[in-house]
Amino acid sequence: MLSALAVSPAQIAPAIALRGYVEPARPATDAQTLGATRSFGKDEEIFGEGDRATCFYKVLSGAVRTSKLLSDGRRQIDAFHLPGDIFGIETGASHRFSAEALGDASIIVYRRCSLDSLSAGDSAFHSQIVAAMMRSLERAQNHMLLLGRKSAVEKVASFLLDIAERATDHGHVELPMSRVDIADHLGLTVETVSRSLTGLERRNIIALPAHRRSIVLRDRAALRRLEA
């Protein structure tokens, strides 16, 4: 079931990873590494909607999606989290999202509940959290404009530019998520995402290599024109 392969560089754990595999914390770039590093496999749950929020998280390698579900299963992915991104901060008692790894991923788990650290001292750590919150908020606010007011092609164009900006090697984007994930992020169906991508390819704005998880941005200016 666990299909490991490539993509995540910092992946050390064996492919047949047991849930909750814990490694000794390796001091990363940040000063504040109070947390332990854990590895997750494809689609493995990091936390569930409604779980007690005792920790928050930071992506070391790989990628994570956070999402909400409607009673009948409709899903909205609020964000994709790439290396360096913090997610899972809550002020309430429980997580209002679920979080799953998109592929193999390693995550730093911070034990301290954000609410505690808000009042407590440690201003460096604290302001890092506040900054992360603010970034989430800005992202969410832009995304509302996308979800509420953009057409399918505009949504896809925006998405490509966004993801490219965050995770690109000059034009060549390696997507860590499936088409379904993209659809659930953009408020579309898989079919519409696929058709939009095909449409962009036909117009020579992007290229879709055989390896479906990668996309080449041929004409960013055109994308920017399309994005709204």
Added chain:
Amino acid sequence: MLSALAVSPAQIAPAIALRGYVEPARPATDAQTLGATRSFGKDEEIFGEGDRATCFYKVLSGAVRTSKLLSDGRRQIDAFHLPGDIFGIETGASHRFSAEALGDASIIVYRRCSLDSLSAGDSAFHSQIVAAMMRSLERAQNHMLLLGRKSAVEKVASFLLDIAERATDHGHVELPMSRVDIADHLGLTVETVSRSLTGLERRNIIALPAHRRSIVLRDRAALRRLEA
């Protein structure tokens, strides 16, 4: 052009209000009243998208909408702010929204930029701001689910429940905003909002009195079932 009337109780300023009318700060319920109270008329701009963010704001009376525009004029209202709500907090240099009064409104203007106060002491004031940010974030995240995944009726039902919870006298909701505003908040057109409301009325779930700005919730259970 300035059509004042009723609605806002704490309204003291004359109807022919000049922009930026400033009153001496009246210590409100909160301890932290560092700001001056200002009054705004219907559709008056409090700040614009891109304006330097030197202040943030709190609604005393009336209501405010914050919105983003697409180049071609499509608008997404990210939130309606009712008395007690804080809005306009930014960490960057400029506002990423515009804010306008929905009708006559009085607003407390806090001079301190949020970013300053984040690092600075004053933990009570500070945590109030962080809490406001967090509430915005939660709101935005729920709204993404609505925008991305709910049908028109579900959106309208959710909206009614939400606004009722925040600003109701037992079932009778006095809407401070127009149908266009509702539409731009829910990612719909006015016509669809209107049709959805009419539909709910026909099903006896709500009543639409002559005074179009008010709505009576007859059957909240039904609304809750509809909301998703």
Added chain:
DNA sequence: CGTGTTATTGACTTCATTCAAATTAGGTGG
């Protein structure tokens, strides 16, 4: 009472969805 604005209603169109099928990629095991 007229007038301008806001809301509702109707007819028609369209974009995105749904349902269904075909294709392709990538992993598995021989």
Added chain:
DNA sequence: CCACCTAATTTGAATGAAGTCAATAACACG
């Protein structure tokens, strides 16, 4: 290394929900 198998993606055709355009109705205000 190759044939097979499963899951992901793409494509096609038909439907449908919400949008657009246009007209009417209902207020709010002077």
